[in-house]
Amino acid sequence: MTVPVLRVRDLVKEYGEGDAKVRALRGVSLDVHKGDYVAIMGASGSGKSTLMNILGCLDIPTSGSYQIDGADVGRLNEHQLALLRNRRVGFVFQSFNLIPRMSALANVELPLVYGGVRQAERRARALAALEQVGLAERVHHEPNQLSGGQQQRVAVARALVTAPALLLADEPTGNLDTASTDDVLRILDGLSAAGRTIVLITHEDDVAAHAKRVVRLVDGQIVEDRRQAPPDGPPPRLAEAAR
Template structure:
């Protein structure tokens, strides 16, 4: 791909003038005030700030779990604000991955089953699901732990299972 082709490619994530307010009148909280950013495919981005600065609010909106008061955002060119609820569910399932601070692994399921779970909801067949989950666990160095349940894994291993699942 040439430099000019790269320069014209749309960002994977485009946020423009995002505002989120909670409450009304004197109790109104301005969680986000006009956030704009572009994230190109392959970029790594860290959202940092003081407690209460809007990091979780921004991530909930970007993850299609909440809606902004105003502003727009696109994921791979799709205007998220114009999508119906079922379209948002598909977008979340196929294009957005979450690694929660507490990992949210299901305790009685193996590492492999935890990684397969979103693929089940995505309608991926059993053979492909197993293959993709095993490949993801291999990428995070856990091929020797696929049958272990979360309580049999270290904290770092649990985090890697969560990354493979995402």
């Protein structure tokens, strides 16, 4: 069997000390294989955001281990960790996290700038990523000139531009209206159909229904891990564009 894109073993995360100690994660173990599309669900305080931050190398566990694309994260130094975040993990946040006075194109180029990619190549890759999410006509617009849904699509393009092994999306539709939510979910469906590995955090059943697999957390523990069939496949043209 191939090595999982994500392998988590006995993750524990504690905050505080003594009587004030809080166990946000209580021994979470999880494998995510290439091409999987996983929704991690749970109520507020269930540990899902803590887990996402650890998976994205934005926080460290109290104990346990995890690997991303075969790399043991706990054994990496700061430089190696920064390279892994930049090259193997793509992030999509609820709040978009775009730079206000930069164009959509410049925002998408940023991970490649940090990665030392030459200007001509990063421009071509950023343009291709924006076309992939349907924003070829908005490349020179700044975030305040775009709708919320368009801003989130820019964020998806930025996450994809490094061709990461793993796409992490933290409540990617949380700030969007119904129409924009549908647009973003169609893009994620298309990326999944094209073989992308996606892990998303959501508290919405309608969003989780698009995933191939649902993992539910309660009080820092996995209480459900089940496969499901998405209700509808993405339009063929979108699946093709995501390749």
